[in-house]
Amino acid sequence: MQYPNTNNFFIVVEKKSSLSIRKDRFPLCYGKYSEIRTPDFEFRFTLNGEIKTIRGLSVNWPHPADQLKRTDGNDWVYYTVGDKSSENGIISWLGEYYLPCLPYPSNSVWEVNYFSNPAIMNGFAAWSQLYADLHGGSAKNRLHSRAKEIVHLILQNNDNVLHERAQQLHAIIGGGVTVLPPDTRHVDYEVIPLMISDGCLYHCKFCCVKTIQRFQARSKDNILEQIQQLKTFYGRNIENYHSLFLGNHDALASGEELICFAATEAFQTFGFGEYRAKMPMLFLFGSIGSFLKAEEHFFAKLNQLPFYTFINIGFESVDPPTLQSIQKPVDASLVREAFRKMQNINSLYTNIEITGNFLLGEQLSQEHDHSLANLLSEAEIPSPSKGAVYLSPLQDNPKRRELLPRFFEIKNQSKLPVYIYLIQRL
Ligand code: SF4
16 A cells, blocks of 8 residues: 655555565565655665665666665665676676675675765665654654554664664674675575574685684574574564575584574574465585585485575685685695585485685686686586586785686686675675
8 A cells, every 4th residue: 555645755554575586677676565755766664664775766866776775784785787787797797687786895896886976875865854754743644554653663763773783683693794605695695694603614814704713613502592582683574584594604514413403493483484485595604624524414404404505615726726825724635525525415405505616816826717617617517507606706806807807717618607706794
């Protein structure tokens, strides 16, 4: 139901799109939300009344499909369809039609500083103006009772409250999520984070997301406590989630019992089996060591969980001098063994998909690129779209856009899908 208002905006109390994310949809939208439209902007809100997206409707806005999206970590990310959406556009190197432009340093091959674009910044000014208008008593009093309810919720979530809520989320899970698995792109990075371990097995020199902690699994009590607090934190908007990220950097090393315990408890408490038409997704990172150690009965059990599970493995390189220079304490033969295991698991289990990361960078040798292209050209393909390989640009590349020809050279030789890894936090 749409409620017009004399202040020149329309309120839609609850809109429902498919929970499945259609990547080719313009603009990107999914789930249930409330909407307010002014002549120049469209604002969408979560079921808790938190601002979620802002999209310009006038000719000044860069593109009708572009929009600003606020994450649960309270970062405003600008989604652009870029300069080309054709064969050699964003889709060809990111696997997505939309490029998330981040408000913090990352490893993107294409930087869009949206803060310097007045048309985009007007979106924030329009949001402040809308908030002030909603706050003004005269507008509120003329609204229908259902519209009043949503306005009341929106007014409870001013910028300070949203900032505090992000801090609350991080406090529940014991810190921020410095990086999400690349596979979370399949759900537009909309995951509920649940930490089942901290630290990682290696402390590679190149890594910009590592913590100084040694690897340590969390206790079951800690996991249960997080689950209960997360359920309260997400409130009614939990209906819009069907994906779980088990953190942190090497959750796979936590072992079969803890992973299956956490996934099962979260599935039940978050109600993933209820309203969702789509199979929930589970994401986690694994290291070469934890992946090689994982036994067959673990994968068989994981395959039986009510999730489609992505495990993302950090391979980095198959070139021995490169592994040495980045101080990754694994041997190239182990990288090859884990890579073969990835293809084997992908062919055996319908509900499990192993993906892998390798590095990309000007600083890396031609031999790194050649050995990687060679490995990918010899890969067996269990399914044409399964088991993507992500190339992660090193963060200190001075000319990132110029990495794309190097990326395509590797991609063109690969039998597996190859995309760029954009490091995003939550
Ligand atoms: S690359 Fe992975 S294993 Fe290495 S330090 Fe970073 S998080 Fe840990």
